[in-house]
Ligand code: SGN
């Protein structure tokens with residue numbers, strides 16, 4: 217009997233040994249790599265795969281051609297640092313604490329790169345992260361200082377505390393560094409998760425030297441609602457400060473050294489960062505174009521259209537370099553035989569206005585900044601040419617990546633894995649998403665709001681310094697020009713949306729108390745800054 221038990225124990229031990237060997241080899245070879253590409257403020261309207269006809273992005277498009285294009289991907293809070301905090305933590309802003317660009321981020325909370333690292337992945341982050349404090353969860357990090365500069369930017373490597381300037385164009389430096397990590401710095405025997413974060417096409421849209429004259433022979437028509445008078449909307453849309461023809465500046469945004477009235481714009485200061493050749497190329501490109509504009513003495517709508525063209529051309533020029541970089545990295549994956557087992561994601565930290573409602577910038581829950589581009593390629597599971605029109609959010613990235621890596625997402629993560637949705641294995645998905653925005657009063661003066669979006673409707677509450685509700689029917693009014701909140705024809709829809717909004721607020725753990733707490737912290741912070749400035 218004792219012998220039999222001993223034999224059984226030996227057998228069990230052997231089984232455990234062999235099965236764990238099996239697991240080990242599976243862990244090493246089968247786990248997919250993740251290459252997460254995120255640009256800053258890249259509107260889906262400026263990716264040719266979305267079909268708006270503004271520009272060509274052949275390399276970014278490859279990801280969708282060979283994989284999936286998400287047509288209703290959106291963010292939970294349309295602003296940079298909060299969006300990155302949501303990406304890392306898989307939690308809404310009011311849970312991870314990073315609600316706006318100014319309040320601190322707590323790196324000590326769980327994030328998906330930390331979990332991947334603990335499960336045998338190598339992790340790297342290169343480019344813009346815009347979160348204060350030393351990054352946690354990365355074997356290698358090389359991050360820009362705050363917003364970073366387009367020309368000759370400073371980077372910090374591995375939280376060293378030292379900022380080092382690198383000569384060259386930011387987008388190219390980030391791509392080269394990403395390639396260098398992939399080729400020379402990582403351990404080829406381990407799966408990797410790399411975050412490749414471009415600064416472009418963020419304001420103030422400074423193109424690379426080679427693209428300073430791209431689109432010179434083209435005139436872009438502004439969107440149909442470029443000269444929007446905000447009739448039929450609430451005060452929030454009227455009182456913003458993000459109009460291309462109104463708030464954008466002659467120097468910083470339109471790159472004139474002297475404005476049409478003959479006053480220096482201060483743009484000269486920005487050229488001080490340039491080396492001699494950069495300055496020479498820059499002046500050679502812009503001086504004749506600026507002189508030609510001044511000679512025309514444009515007024516009214518004609519001047520508004522010129523401003524739109526200067527804006528959109530510079531914006532798209534910066535995207536050209538981003539697209540080139542994506543091409544180089546995709547080519548490398550192919551050459552290195554990594555193409556089949558690497559999930560490639562292209563997205564932005566939020567959308568952006570390309571003249572819709574007359575605007576640049578983001579922040580609002582209106583479509584162009586609420587939505588964000590999302591393209592995913594993973595040939596093992598995703599059919600080429602897949603289109604997903606479900607409401608996927610940046611909240612879902614962390615749980616999705618963990619799912620692909622075979623790691624259970626912690627309870628506190630609030631998003632859902634979209635792995636089965638995009639592979640076609642399961643089409644069940646949420647029917648509504650929740651949104652919050654906090655940074656007010658601040659640059660661009662977009663008022664605090666929260667809201668709910670379903671596939672067809674949107675309900676928003678601007679709750680601070682005004683108390684206004686807005687509601688839109690995206691089917692009949694895709695450009696959101698008519699607030700139907702009080703329209704009796706939509707009384708039932710309004711009621712249902714209110715119920716949905718309340719459900720989501722409580723499901724995700726949000727409340728009026730949260731709104732007041734974050735407001736107070738923000739105003740206290742602003743007051744501290746004001747006092748500090750006054751004392752200087
Ligand atoms: C800067 C920009 C703003 C932009 C914020 C936030 N001004 O302040 O236009 O809204 O960043 O952008 S600029 O003078 O620096 O160009 S974010 O992407 O970081 O959230």
Ligand code: CA
Nearest residue numbers: 256257296565
């Ligand atoms: Ca951004």
